[in-house]
Amino acid sequence: MTSTLVDPESVPVEVRPYLEELVRRTRAVCEPHLVSVFAVGSIALADYRHGRSDVDVTVVAGPALPGRAVRQMAKVLAHPALPCPAAGLELVIYDSEFAKRPSVAAGYSLNLNTGPLLPSRADFDPKRSPAFWHVIDRSIAHQSGRLLYGSPVRQVVAAPHDRDLYAAILASVREHADGVGHLSDNQVLNGCRSVAFCRTGRWLAKRNAARLITQTEEAFRPLIEAALDSFERPRSSAVPLPAADVRTFLSWVADRIEIEAIAR
Template sequence: MTPASGPPRSLPTELHSYLQELLRRTRAVCGDHLAGVLAVGSLALGDYRHGRSDIDLTVVVEPSLPGSAPHDLADTLAHSALPCPAAGLELVVYGADFARRPSGEAGYLLDLNTGPSLPDRADTDPARSPAFWYVIDRSIAHHTGLPLLGGPARDLVATPDHRDVLAAVRASVVEHSGGEGHLADNRVLNGCRAVVFCRTGRWVAKRTAAREIAAAEERFRPLVDAAVHSFERPRALAVALPDADVRAFLGWVRERVEEAARAAGA
């Protein structure tokens, strides 16, 4: 495994000391069983906004990792033990034997959410979670993951089959259509990213996707622009968006995802 040398310079300076300590603690718990750590989401895509974005990390460990290690890792990385400077930490641990093969399952060893803006969650039973978020995250990790420890992202995490990814994107749009637990701006921007992925096969930052959709779909431009404006504010200052407009947009997004799924035979 590549030795720790500190967070890459491309990551926000506000996170350097936190990530350095997080990596140290992760190595202390996992030892030689640690295969790699990837930054994913906004950190990898260059769209992190301090006070709004989460720190999204994918950790891959060898199957020989002791069974108590995921619980120990959750304890040492909890916000109460290591205060998170971002809105939250979303860290998912996978076994290397699972992560290195395509799968449409959740498959994690640990799903940790912690931080000032996230409800604490440390789950080790993937059967309790909808698989779609993890399928999408592994696809993003494979294509855009930024190594913090270990080798290239493509060597650590396989992307799920395209049909499984499209099914997961469809499920995520349904989830956002309900609205419960999600900010309106994030629902819109995730919808933009879903359409761009379906049209191009590329995972891009939410605001990049928003610019592409606003340029191509004039009728949705005011809503998308308003979502971007809100997304650039801290979560507590997010701007309310017209719910009827958000639902209409997500209905259109779902139709685009369904078209892509049919074309792929999903």
């Protein structure tokens, strides 16, 4: 049977059949308006961990895609109508005219969260969602998006402007510092990834970013190593980290990003 994926070997074997079916359903609903489907997040950065990671997918479609098709996508891809083998699916649909230009807006026509470990959400109004995560995801997509179907990622998604991206990164760190809805190991590792981006200009996998930061920040090494140990566990078995230490670390991260943002 012919694969629906551009390169099946480029995605983790644990989610390959799922992504095959996701692309098949997306094509059935969205063609002839479909432009691209690609993976971002841990799959794009080659750090997917089964039982821990979400599957992050971006769909880009032409501006003539009917609203009824967008709503149908939310139905046909929702867990358990399409059983998600990962912790969850986070999927967004962008209009191709929006996606090809740098923007600080969320800009989606659908923001779908679904899966066994994610609260279900199908949002059609981009004003209801913080924009910074979408800015960061589009930056990761432009750098490393893993094409599943259609036109090459860099032809359809623009990278955000540097100043806008650093503002989004800072907003993400502040949101993680609030702690609501976040595992403490992920708070720390997201902070590491943010600082690593400031230092290298590239998005690294969270574990690689954490190892980079431990090489120079001895004071935070025990906390980061504890976060790495917890990150190796399934999401349901994550180990809480000392809240005060996490706050101190994220305050340091925010300071580093603010300095970099001013320089931009």
